[in-house]
Amino acid sequence: MLSFILRRTLWAIPTLIVVSFISFLIIQLPPGDYATAYAAELRNGGDYITEAQEEAIRTQLGLNDPVLLQYGRWIGNILFHGDFGQSFHWNAPVSDLIWDRLALTLLLSTLSLVFTWIIAIPIGVYSAQRQYSFLDYLFTVFGFLGKGIPDFLLALVLMWISFIWLNLDVGGLMSPQFEGQPLTWAKFVNILSHIWIPIVVLATGGAAGLIRVMRANMLDELGKPYVETAYAQGLSERQVVWRYPVRVALNPFISTVGWALPALFSGDVITAVVLNLPTTGPLLLQALKMQDMYLAGSFILILSVFTVIGTLISDILLAWSDPRIRYA
Amino acid sequence: MTPKTNTAQLPKDVLLDLQDVKVSFETREGTVTAVNGVSYKVRPGEVLGIVGESGSGKSVTVRAIMRLLAKNAIEGPKGSIRFNPNGDQTYDLHELSRDNRQIRALRGNRIGMIFQEPMTALSPVHSIGSQISRTVMLHRKSTKAEARARARDLLERVQLPNPDLMLDRFPHQLSGGMRQRAMIALALACDPSLLIADEPTTALDVTTEAQILELLKSLQAELGMAIIFITHNFGVVADIADRVAVMYLGQIVETGDVDDIFYAPKHPYTQALLQSIPRLGQKKVRRLKTIRGSVPDPYHIPSGCPFHNRCDHADAALCTQERPPLRGFDNGQEARCHFAGQLPEASL
Numbered sequence: 016m017l018s019f020i021l022r023r024t025l026w027a028i029p030t031l032i033v034v035s036f037i038s039f040l041i042i043q044l045p046p047g048d049y050a051t052a053y054a055a056e057l058r059n060g061g062d063y064i065t066e067a068q069e070e071a072i073r074t075q076l077g078l079n080d081p082v083l084l085q086y087g088r089w090i091g092n093i094l095f096h097g098d099f100g101q102s103f104h105w106n107a108p109v110s111d112l113i114w115d116r117l118a119l120t121l122l123l124s125t126l127s128l129v130f131t132w133i134i135a136i137p138i139g140v141y142s143a144q145r146q147y148s149f150l151d152y153l154f155t156v157f158g159f160l161g162k163g164i165p166d167f168l169l170a171l172v173l174m175w176i177s178f179i180w181l182n183l184d185v186g187g188l189m190s191p192q193f194e195g196q197p198l199t200w201a202k203f204v205n206i207l208s209h210i211w212i213p214i215v216v217l218a219t220g221g222a223a224g225l226i227r228v229m230r231a232n233m234l235d236e237l238g239k240p241y242v243e244t245a246y247a248q249g250l251s252e253r254q255v256v257w258r259y260p261v262r263v264a265l266n267p268f269i270s271t272v273g274w275a276l277p278a279l280f281s282g283d284v285i286t287a288v289v290l291n292l293p294t295t296g297p298l299l300l301q302a303l304k305m306q307d308m309y310l311a312g313s314f315i316l317i318l319s320v321f322t323v324i325g326t327l328i329s330d331i332l333l334a335w336s337d338p339r340i341r342y343a
Numbered sequence: 344m345t346p347k348t349n350t351a352q353l354p355k356d357v358l359l360d361l362q363d364v365k366v367s368f369e370t371r372e373g374t375v376t377a378v379n380g381v382s383y384k385v386r387p388g389e390v391l392g393i394v395g396e397s398g399s400g401k402s403v404t405v406r407a408i409m410r411l412l413a414k415n416a417i418e419g420p421k422g423s424i425r426f427n428p429n430g431d432q433t434y435d436l437h438e439l440s441r442d443n444r445q446i447r448a449l450r451g452n453r454i455g456m457i458f459q460e461p462m463t464a465l466s467p468v469h470s471i472g473s474q475i476s477r478t479v480m481l482h483r484k485s486t487k488a489e490a491r492a493r494a495r496d497l498l499e500r501v502q503l504p505n506p507d508l509m510l511d512r513f514p515h516q517l518s519g520g521m522r523q524r525a526m527i528a529l530a531l532a533c534d535p536s537l538l539i540a541d542e543p544t545t546a547l548d549v550t551t552e553a554q555i556l557e558l559l560k561s562l563q564a565e566l567g568m569a570i571i572f573i574t575h576n577f578g579v580v581a582d583i584a585d586r587v588a589v590m591y592l593g594q595i596v597e598t599g600d601v602d603d604i605f606y607a608p609k610h611p612y613t614q615a616l617l618q619s620i621p622r623l624g625q626k627k628v629r630r631l632k633t634i635r636g637s638v639p640d641p642y643h644i645p646s647g648c649p650f651h652n653r654c655d656h657a658d659a660a661l662c663t664q665e666r667p668p669l670r671g672f673d674n675g676q677e678a679r680c681h682f683a684g685q686l687p688e689a690s691l
Contacts, residue, residue: 239463240458240459240460240463240464241463241464241465241466241467243411243458243464244456244458244464244465244466244526244529245466246411246450247409247411247450247451247455247456247458247530248450248451248477248478248481248529248532249447249448249449249450249451249452249478249481249482250447250451250477250481251442251447252441252442259466259468259469262466262468263467263468336468337467337468338467338468338470338513338515339467339468339513339515
């Protein structure tokens with residue numbers, strides 16, 4: 016087991032080097048650079064800026080240097096100084112911008128993941144055990160609805176409902192008067208009254224899909240001979256189902272748990288924009304639009320690190336839960 | 344755990360008594376009667392071989408005993424399955440539902456079961472040791488350490504090499520024969536008085552099959568449990584069984600001691616089956632006989648004697664109309680044929 020983890024960890028290093036280089040290249044690919052975008056923004060605002068001034072900005076930011084040199088400078092600073100560079104657009108260190116939002120993003124993603132599993136696993140198991148029963152059909156209908164409704168629409172509907180009927184102020188993570196205040200009980204309650212909407216929105220979409228996966232896996236597993244063997248030992252139906260087939264049917268959940276990390280870090284941008292959440296998604300979107308390359312590059316790098324770590328976590332969990340993988 | 348009061352106590356020398364067991368399945372295409380009035384007895388310590396083609400209802404019958412029928416199964420209104428595990432307390436299993444507490448206390452405890460597919464019949468995510476000790480702990484209320492010691496004992500008893508190592512092995516690390524040995528250890532976890540073996544050697548190669556049969560025989564001699572041994576292989580039956588029941592389309596067509604069945608079969612189906620098996624020392628000139636036609640589809644079971652359309656001796660008037668009664672003989676042999684005892688001796 017230990018050598019398995021070590022091997023996987025070592026493999027992560029070359030992967031990350033390649034990924035970071037490619038992501039840096041991709042950001043450079045579109046025509047123009049930050050200087051172009053910045054000049055265009057100024058001109059749109061009515062300011063006058065000469066070609067020479069634009070060129071001066073470009074030189075000052077080091078955008079004329081060869082790509083390899085720029086990459087080397089950027090990655091070197093990250094590795095040796097923990098410095099992700101400066102965001103041109105925000106005129107602030109990239110790390111400040113990202114880490115602020117990261118904590119909230121991780122909290123939100125963890126909560127919605129837990130919520131997704133709490134909904135999806137029992138319903139999936141029940142649906143498989145009582146296939147074609149009334150409740151199975153009901154859950155199936157709700158599952159497809161949940162899968163079919165776009166997240167941002169659900170977010171809008173929930174915001175409207177809680178605004179009109181529940182009289183809550185919605186959007187954002189907390190009411191404006193708590194912004195920047197130290198954490199008190201009132202603030203905590205206020206955050207809770209806001210955070211349920213994004214969690215419900217993120218969890219329904221995910222749960223709807225996972226219910227189908229869990230149901231299909233369980234249907235496969237319930238028909239296997241080892242389940243009958245378990246019954247033949249005198250275990251009750253509940254003991255059999257939860258100790259045997261569920262253990263096996265959970266594999267796809269475990270093998271994708273790691274992806275939740277990057278998915279919730281970058282994904283659900285639209286939901287986050289609609290709900291005005293200070294998570295990382297909207298920031299990345301903007302950085303890409305502005306060709307704010309150190310910000311965007313660092314983002315994608317962190318994303319890749321998360322993906323690699325997430326996959327590693329999944330692999331380790333899977334090996335821990337399923338001996339067939341551990342000894343393969 | 345008191346048995347139902349209206350269950351007649353079985354005599355001490357009867358372990359299991361099936362009377363008129365009937366099981367059908369509701370399917371989209373109609374109702375299929377898989378078991379149509381099966382009755383048999385198992386005495387303590389005896390090996391009953393049940394032989395039949397696929398679809399003859401042999402597996403469904405033992406699943407009715409275990410109360411592990413599929414959820415769309417319908418059982419006949421009559422019928423009883425009486426089980427007398429210790430000689431002094433009779434349960435009518437027919438009355439018990441699938442998840443009933445009484446049957447759960449018997450399963451894995453007084454009745455052990457071995458399945459056909461050793462490759463898939465053990466949980467892939469639990470070690471051999473933990474699967475066995477879970478059963479021991481469930482029925483014997485023993486501690487984890489005691490159960491593990493018991494599991495180790497059992498693995499040694501089924502002659503797995505290195506039982507201490509095997510405890511922590513997982514099924515995918517074992518060969519087919521080793522898995523079937525582990526499966527037997529699991530079925531014997533609580534010293535059952537009845538072991539049901541549902542085609543335990545069908546999925547194994549011939550050499551391994553012989554070893555597993557040898558093991559089952561020696562365990563039976565040592566522990567004294569009764570075995571219901573289901574197979575479609577007459578050779579295996581000859582090797583292990585004391586008595587044989589031959590099934591065809593959900594009915595038992597003939598029962599008797601193993602020698603009587605092999606040397607003096609009374610039912611045309613049994614005769615035809617035995618004639619279709621090659622034997623050592625047989626004269627080479629004779630072609631191996633086959634049974635005419637094929638097994639009728641289960642939605643359209645022939646009227647009268649279900650075997651009449653494939654039988655060489657069938658009488659057009661009698662056999663197509665009337666279901667034959669069970670005819671008994673002095674040696675205990677029984678055959679469900681109008682002409683049992685009057686047929687010419689089969690040349691075997």
